[in-house]
Amino acid sequence: MKEQVSEKKTEGMAHCPVEKKCGGCSQLFLPYDKQLAKKQRWVEGLLSDFCKIEPILGMKDPLHYRNKVNATFAYTKDKKIISGIYQEGTHRVVPVDSCMIEDERADAIIRTIRGLLPSFRIKTYDEDTGYGLLRHVMVRVGKKSGQIMVVLVLSSPILPSKNNFVKALRKEHPEITTVILNVNDKKTTMVLGERNITLYGPGFIEDTLGGLTFRISPGSFYQVNSVQTERLYATAIDFAALTGKETILDAYCGIGTIGLFAASKAAHVIGVELNGAAVADARINAKRNRIDNAEFFVGDAGDFCRMLTGSTMVPEVVFMDPPRSGSSETFMRSVITMAPKRIVYISCNPQTLARDLKYLTSKGQYTVKRCVPVDMFPATEHVESIALLQRMSNTRSKEITLDVDMEDYHRIKSEGR
Ligand code: SAH
Secondary structure (H helix, E strand, O other), X not given: OOOOOOOOHHHOOOOOOOHHHHOOOOOOOOOHHHXXXXXXXXXXXXXXXXXOEOOOEOOOOOOOOEOEEEEEEEEOOXXXXXXXXXXXXXXXXXXXXXXXXXXXXXXXXHHHHHHHOOOOOOOEOOOOOOOOOEEEEEEEEOOOOOOEEEEEEEOOOOOOOHHHHHHHHHHHOOOEEEEEEEEOOOOOOXXXXXXXEEEEOOOOEEEEEOOEEEEEOOOOOOOOEHHHHHHHHHHHHHHHOOOOOOEXXXXXXXXXXXXXXXXXXXXXXXXXXXXXXXHHHHHHHHHHOOOOOEEEEEOOHHHHHHHHHOOOOOOOEEEEOOOOOOOOHHHHHHHHHHOOOEEEEEEOOHHHHHHHHHHHHOOOOEEXXXXXEEOOOOOOOOOEEEEEEEEOOOOOOOOOOOOOOHHHHHHHHHHHO
């Protein structure tokens, strides 16, 4: 979205003192209606060759929507502790006390943790020397449930005086429902390590979306904008035009949200997801909501789908919601072989969406019927889109070879990462 826009800063959606250094809210300087228009044009530029782009679904109240906040800690030259985020492309921490798009309760908790560190003699971790204990804090807020998870990401499993630390934190913030110690002892840019130790509460939070309750573990993906997620899923399910008779595939399913949303309108739901913890959540979420026509599998969506092509569990509708890098050739090839009547593609990157739609429509079996952008990330340069693909004929082809420009495919794939 590298467009030149001449609006003055004072006309923008909001003002943030670290807007330039942080870089996360690159569109904050624009009024919200202009941001929406710009995203609409961006998606149109990439996708209108496939179909007419419907008007973007924006937010009524586009501030403080993020339900997940990560903070990194560092010392200033005069030994004061700061918390915030890494300046884009660097290891320098930009101090952020309160952010225009983050949940305000989460920001307050992070400020309190920062204030507690000296009296508990907790040293912040230094990425270069590997010295120090506290690497990050992640806070997740159930926007509807009000439940709050605090994850302390430490370089070691031992937090001295951990009970007193949790007590002091909860004294300031009784709204916290669980505290987790996550061990990240590797030299990595990933926030979370693999091991979680629950210090307080159940070790997860629950939140409700569209009348269903979802369990969210520290490492599971959960859409960061809960208000827009309900609209995103409702629109995706509307696009699928389910009759109640279909077997549906929820590929890249995370904790099972889309499949479980659709389960009451389908005969059978199959979900697949790479992250084992998320699949465990998805299975519990099915039980928790008394949904007995959904099953979830751990694995690569492409491998799983290739296996499905040889089975009797062939879906009539496929929902696919891959990460920013888009889907894989194996997955899309297998989907075309299975020939579902509809494919609903939910994407957080219109560039990889355009690439994948080109692939999926390249042999003439599928055509893009509808496409709508959804503003899941106000003030940032990101935009979500939903595209509906419909099968052209009723004949299922068994052998399909696709002659898409694979060089183009791999180039965009690496850019999308
Ligand atoms: N549909 C879910 C999750 C979408 S995010 C929701 O709306 O919440 C994309 C998900 O794809 C993540 O959970 C990620 O773990 C998963 N993923 C990434 N690569 C994958 C792959 N190759 N196969 C299956 N799942 C994958």
